[in-house]
Amino acid sequence: MKKFSSSRLWFAMVILLLAITACNPTQLSEKELASTYAAQTQTAMPTDTATQEETAAPESTAMPTSESTPEPVGAVGPVDFPENVNPLTGLAVADATILDRRPVLVKVANYPASGRPHAGLSFADIVFDYYIGYGSNRFAALYYGEDSSKIGPVRSGRLTDPQLASLYEGILGFQSAYITILDEINEILGDRAFNGGLNICPAICDDGRNVVYSVFADSTALTELAEERGVDQKQTLEGMAFDPETPEGGTAGEDVLILYSNLNRGEWVFDEESGKYLRWIEDTTGASLEMIPLVDSVTDEQLAFSNVVVLFAYHNEVTGTVYEINIWDNPAGGDAVIFRDGQMYEVTWATPTKTQPIRFFDENGDAFALKPGNTWISIMGNNTSIVQEVNLWKFTFMIP
Numbered sequence: 001m002k003k004f005s006s007s008r009l010w011f012a013m014v015i016l017l018l019a020i021t022a023c024n025p026t027q028l029s030e031k032e033l034a035s036t037y038a039a040q041t042q043t044a045m046p047t048d049t050a051t052q053e054e055t056a057a058p059e060s061t062a063m064p065t066s067e068s069t070p071e072p073v074g075a076v077g078p079v080d081f082p083e084n085v086n087p088l089t090g091l092a093v094a095d096a097t098i099l100d101r102r103p104v105l106v107k108v109a110n111y112p113a114s115g116r117p118h119a120g121l122s123f124a125d126i127v128f129d130y131y132i133g134y135g136s137n138r139f140a141a142l143y144y145g146e147d148s149s150k151i152g153p154v155r156s157g158r159l160t161d162p163q164l165a166s167l168y169e170g171i172l173g174f175q176s177a178y179i180t181i182l183d184e185i186n187e188i189l190g191d192r193a194f195n196g197g198l199n200i201c202p203a204i205c206d207d208g209r210n211v212v213y214s215v216f217a218d219s220t221a222l223t224e225l226a227e228e229r230g231v232d233q234k235q236t237l238e239g240m241a242f243d244p245e246t247p248e249g250g251t252a253g254e255d256v257l258i259l260y261s262n263l264n265r266g267e268w269v270f271d272e273e274s275g276k277y278l279r280w281i282e283d284t285t286g287a288s289l290e291m292i293p294l295v296d297s298v299t300d301e302q303l304a305f306s307n308v309v310v311l312f313a314y315h316n317e318v319t320g321t322v323y324e325i326n327i328w329d330n331p332a333g334g335d336a337v338i339f340r341d342g343q344m345y346e347v348t349w350a351t352p353t354k355t356q357p358i359r360f361f362d363e364n365g366d367a368f369a370l371k372p373g374n375t376w377i378s379i380m381g382n383n384t385s386i387v388q389e390v391n392l393w394k395f396t397f398m399i400p
Contacts, residue, residue: 070086070089070091070092070093070094070145070146071091071092072090072091072092072244072372073085073090073091073092073372074243074244075241075242075243075244075245075369076090076241076242076243076372077090077238077239077240077241077242077367077369078238078239078240078241078359078367079238079239081238083096083099084096084099086099086125086144086145087237087238087240087357088103088125088126088142088144088145088168088237088240088357088375089125089145089242089372089373089374089375090240090241090242090243090370090372090373091145091372091373093145098144098145098146098147099144099145100233101144101223101226101233102169102170102171102192102223102226102231102233102235103125103142103143103144103168103169103170103171103235103237104142104143104144104147104170104171104173104219104222104223105140105141105142105143105161105164105165105168105170105171105172105173106120106140106141106143106151106152106154106172106173106174106217106219106222107138107139107140107154107155107156107157107158107161107172107173107174107175108121108138108139108140108141108151108152108153108154108155109138109139109152109153109154109155109212109213110136110137110138110139110264111136111138111264112212112213113284114213115153115212115213116281116294117294117295117296117297118139118152118153118294118296118297119148119150119151119152119153119216119296119297119298120141120148120149120150120151120152120219120296120298121139121141121151121296121303122296122298122299122301122303122304122374123143123146123147123148123219123296123298124141124142124143124146124148124374125142125143125144125145125146125374125375126141126142126168126374126375126376126377127139127140127141127142127305127374127375127376127377128140128141128142128160128164128377128379129258129266129376129377129378129379130160130325130378130379131260131315131323131379131380131381131397131399132158132321132323133317133319133320133321133322133323134320134321135260135261135263135264136260136261136264136321137260137264138155138158140160140161140164142164142168142170143219144168144170144237147218147219147220147223148218148219148298149218149219149220149221149298150216150217150218150297150298151173151216151217151218151219152213152215152216152217153212153213153214153215153216154173154174154175154196154204154215154216154217155174155175155212155215156174156175156176156177156178156181157172157174157176157177157181157182157185157193157195158177158181158322158323159181159184159318159322159323159324159325160323160325160327160379161174161185162184162185162188162189162193163188163325163327163328163354164327165188165189165192165193166188166189166328166354166355167327167328167351167354167355167356167357167358168235168237168357169235169236169237169355170192170235171189171192171193171194171222171223171226171231172185172189172192172193172194173194173196173203173204173217173219173222174193174194174195174196175195175196175197175204175215176195176196176197177195181322182195191229191230191231192226192231194222194225194226196215196217200225202218202221203217203218203221203222203224203225204216204217204218204222205217205218237357238356238357239352239356239357239358239359239367240357240358240359240360240367240370241360241367241368241369241370242369242370242371242372243369243370243371243372244371244372245369246340246341246343246371247340247343247345247362247368247369249345250341250343250344250345251343251344251345252342252343252344252391253270253337253339253342253343253344253391253393254269254270254342254391255267255268255269255270255391255392255393256268256269256277256308256310256339256392256393256395257392257393257394257395258310258378258380258395258397259394259395259396259397260397261397263282263284263289264282265281265282265291266279266280266281266294266378267279267280267281267291268280268305268308268339268376270339270341270342271304272342274304275306275341275371276304276305276306276373277304277305277306277307277308277339277376278293278302278303278304279293279294279302279303279304279305279376280292280293280294281293281294305373305374305375305376306340306370306371306372306373306374306375307338307339307340307370307371307373307374307375307376308338308339308340308375308376308378309336309337309338309339309360309375309376309377309378310336310337310339310378310380310384310395311327311334311336311349311358311377311378311379311380312334312335312336312380312381312382312384313325313326313327313330313334313379313380313381313382314326314334314381314382314400315381315382315399315400316400317399317400323399325379327351327358327379328351328354329351329353329354330350330351331350331351331352332350333348333349333350333351333359334348334349334382335347335348335349336348336349336360337393338360338368338370339393340370340371341371344393345362345368346363347360347361347362347368348360348361349361358377378395380395380397381397381398381399381400382399382400383398383399383400384396384397384398385398
């Protein structure tokens with residue numbers, strides 16, 4: 001685990017550019033595409049008119065809803081999961097046949113902020129959150145035990161996406177990609193890659209507004225499209241462990257602040273009543289920086305996750321908005337911290353092969369048990385600054 005140091009907040013210089021509404025593949029090289037990458041990302045980022053003061057997230061107990069709530073079953077994993085238990089959440093599903101498919105990974109935009117609130121994130125088993133350059137981040141939401149008919153807004157694929165889909169033996173839904181990245185996606189996933197830019201509605205559709213944040217996916221429709229393509233639905237999702245009992249050896253961890261830049265922040269506050277972490281996000285529409293609840297537009301409820309993981313991985317900057325993140329086929333792994341039940345735990349992570357989920361280990365090398373339920377994983381650079389202030393853990397993104 002890296003040593004704690006004082007926080008170093010840094011600012012993204014923001015310029016006003018015309019919005020680019022689509023990521024149409026071209027024959028340009030990565031270097032030639034760099035200015036376009038930068039333009040899109042900088043246009044998406046908030047302006048710096050907000051003041052730099054930090055505002056504590058107010059209390060809330062809002063919870064997402066679901067038509068069929070999965071049930072806890074006790075300690076399970078990392079192998080030999082019962083046939084009705086989701087190996088990505090440790091929860092029993094009402095109908096075990098939903099697990100007879102490949103997980104569905106969908107790329108979701110976090111910027112521009114006008115595309116918020118996001119749709120369908122509360123139904124994901126796992127949401128990955130990672131850096132894409134110029135102070136911006138995006139999400140990749142993984143659906144297996146539950147589905148959502150509206151997920152998004154869907155955006156372009158990046159180099160990390162096909163690797164995540166491969167680790168969980170899933171299919172990938174995205175909205176176009178630059179030609180070099182598209183080639184990488186197709187090489188890794190083949191017919192398991194679903195490009196919304198090729199008119200595959202109802203799996204991925206524009207809602208008619210034809211703007212950068214008007215494209216949404218349907219995880220059920222993506223599964224059906226995969227079956228129509230003849231994609232083999234067999235997979236083995238072993239490696240994660242779950243236990244409703246709170247592990248020993250934790251440190252107080254009720255408030256988690258994640259900064260990809262000073263104006264791009266996500267905060268998780270533990271809610272004792274629900275036993276979950278509630279998500280807050282920056283609102284820069286006013287004169288000062290404030291944190292507001294991040295809700296799911298499908299449920300109109302604040303996002304709530306059982307586990308929040310901050311995973312440290314090496315980042316290689318190819319261009320200003322193209323990053324290679326070293327999480328694939330990485331048996332050596334690295335450090336991570338896991339927040340569950342209001343406690344923080346220092347762990348390690350590894351990916352034994354290119355087709356096995358990320359695994360977490362305690363100090364003895366045994367599988368670390370997550371709390372049964374959904375998990376949010378923020379992937380940050382190895383030089384990320386970590387500061388503990390009373391009960392607040394603050395992570396400021398830094399590379400490599």
